[in-house]
Amino acid sequence: MSTAAGRDIRLYGLSKFYGPFKALDDIDLTIAPGEFLTLLGPSGSGKSTLLMALAGFVEPSHGDIFVGGRSITALAPEKRNFGVVFQGYALFPHMSVAENVAYPLKVRGLDRPLIEAKVAEALALVQLDALAKRLPKQLSGGQQQRVALARALVFSPEVLLLDEPMGALDKKLRHDLQIELRQLHRKLGRTFVNVTHDQEEAMAMSDRIAIMRAGRIVQLGAPRDLYDLPETRFVADFLGKSNFIAGRVGETTGGTVLVETADGPIRHAARGRPVKTGDEALLALRPQALRLGPGGDNALPARVETAIFLGTHAELTVRTAGGTPFAINTPIERADALPAEGADVTLSWDRTATVAVAED
Ligand SMILES: Nc1ncnc2c1ncn2[C@@H]1O[C@H](COP(=O)(O)OP(=O)(O)OP(=O)(O)O)[C@@H](O)[C@H]1O
Ligand SMILES: [Mg+2]
Structure with missing residues (x-):
């Protein structure tokens, strides 16, 4: 042919x-x-x-x-x-x-x-x-x-x-x-x-x-x-999974935007949809961009709701004090390194990991 x-x-x-x-x-x-x-x-x-x-x-x-x-x-x-x-x-x-x-x-x-x-x-x-x-x-x-x-x-x-x-x-x-x-x-x-x-x-x-x-x-x-x-909440969630953080845009310094959320200020590297001070913003964050433990540009205390060990990686759901749920997909070496359900953990991610998207 x-x-x-x-x-x-x-x-x-x-x-x-x-x-x-x-x-x-x-x-x-x-x-x-x-x-x-x-x-x-x-x-x-x-x-x-x-x-x-x-x-x-x-x-x-x-x-x-x-x-x-x-x-x-x-x-x-x-x-x-x-x-x-x-x-x-x-x-x-x-x-x-x-x-x-x-x-x-x-x-x-x-x-x-x-x-x-x-x-x-x-x-x-x-x-x-x-x-x-x-x-x-x-x-x-x-x-x-x-x-x-x-x-x-x-x-x-x-x-x-x-x-x-x-x-x-x-x-x-x-x-x-x-x-x-x-x-x-x-x-x-x-x-x-x-x-x-x-x-x-x-x-x-x-x-x-x-x-x-x-x-x-x-x-x-x-x-x-x-x-x-992704440009919208729908696409961010349909092509792969995403977490979403809603907040109001505060100051921008050196390419970092502060977004005021229910869990305090979040650092966001101005990726995706352009936002300006005073705007309502919706940030999408991939589950694999989240880590357990401190470090990164953003760190939040959270409580583990579910934790599943899948061999190559673990899938967890946690909730912050501000009530925001997060799904986490993280590599894990051994099943016994998995945090228990109900445990208090620190959730961290880099400011370059979030993408501002439009609400549908
Ligand atoms: N002959 C028809 N008469 C009336 N409605 C129709 C007809 N064919 C399709 N539709 C409607 O048009 C919409 C789109 O249908 P379509 O078959 O293109 O969807 P799809 O994206 O291919 O979905 P799926 O993934 O289930 O195959 C649906 O709501 C369907 O009910
Ligand atoms: Mg079809």
């Missing part, structure tokens, strides 16, 4: 109404040729609707979709040359693996020798050449998944659209297939748009992630940028 540079995909003001309900709300998005873009968001946020609008199975109520500068908004799905793997990846149960993969080529009226060659190539790509004659029910979940991928790739689509392709698989298999899918993406150089609500999958695979909520893209960026600089 040849690699291709491809064309960009642009969405302008894309909306989808179901009666009065807005499943997609004025989406603007440009997808670069060859990009691996993931749509990530909670259930019902509009991920599948957006993907199906791209595929042509959902007709937008407003807005346009352009590929390489040409509108495809009115183009039928089969004319878009997009490969699609649906949520649940249903294969035709009565057809063999090879017949399943051949199906899109038969529909397109290719002749037999060409179909056979392309099917063999697609099956080799997903490492299923040896199982071509089996029926879907004779395959594992991961193998069925690969057949669905081969079927979506066999006609050399310009774009591959994947809706929770690994949703039905167990964790280990998901992980293996994520790596394979990434390699496949590199090898083919085509545009992949993947839908998931698994944040680890999104982080591991994507060039960029679009975080969706209630039919909108609330933040778009490289996984690392989204993780390091």
Whole structure:
């Protein structure tokens, strides 16, 4: 299967109404040729609707979709040359693996020798050449998944659209297939748009992630940028976990902002949303940025509410005197170093660990 540079995909003001309900709300998005873009968001946020609008199975109520500068908004799905793997990846149960993969080529009226060659190539790509004659029910979940991928790739689509392709698989298999899918993406150089609500999958695979909520893209960026600089409470908590500290902004000296909180002043290195004296601020703080014991730019007394030893690390929840709860994720060498529930501890973190975010 040849690699291709491809064309960009642009969405302008894309909306989808179901009666009065807005499943997609004025989406603007440009997808670069060859990009691996993931749509990530909670259930019902509009991920599948957006993907199906791209595929042509959902007709937008407003807005346009352009590929390489040409509108495809009115183009039928089969004319878009997009490969699609649906949520649940249903294969035709009565057809063999090879017949399943051949199906899109038969529909397109290719002749037999060409179909056979392309099917063999697609099956080799997903490492299923040896199982071509089996029926879907004779395959594992991961193998069925690969057949669905081969079927979506066999006609050399310009774009591959994947809706929770690994949703039905167990964790280990998901992980293996994520790596394979990434390699496949590199090898083919085509545009992949993947839908998931698994944040680890999104982080591991994507060039960029679009975080969706209630039919909108609330933040778009490289996984690392989204993780390091979430703009809102929702994103800070959806992509990884976050603690939140609310307070009022006081003085700023040498890049350090003092934020007055229920537990007294907190030092914050002015990361994230700009804040000025007198503002209400919301600071997000990752559980792994917190330490037990003194040190760091901020230290607060707290009481342990729960403490769980997980082998490589421990997860604790504590509450400060001011009543703020914190989740802590900290490396720990031995289970007996874990503080007891009810113990008084000191919680510390650096001023560079907090990011000011907008309340949703
Ligand atoms: N045909 C339809 N008629 C009415 N409402 C619909 C229809 N299809 C989707 N919706 C609604 O639109 C919203 C977005 O649905 P969508 O399937 O895009 O969500 P999703 O982000 O893919 O969720 P999930 O993670 O559960 O798959 C949901 O509230 C859903 O109930
Ligand atoms: Mg969905």
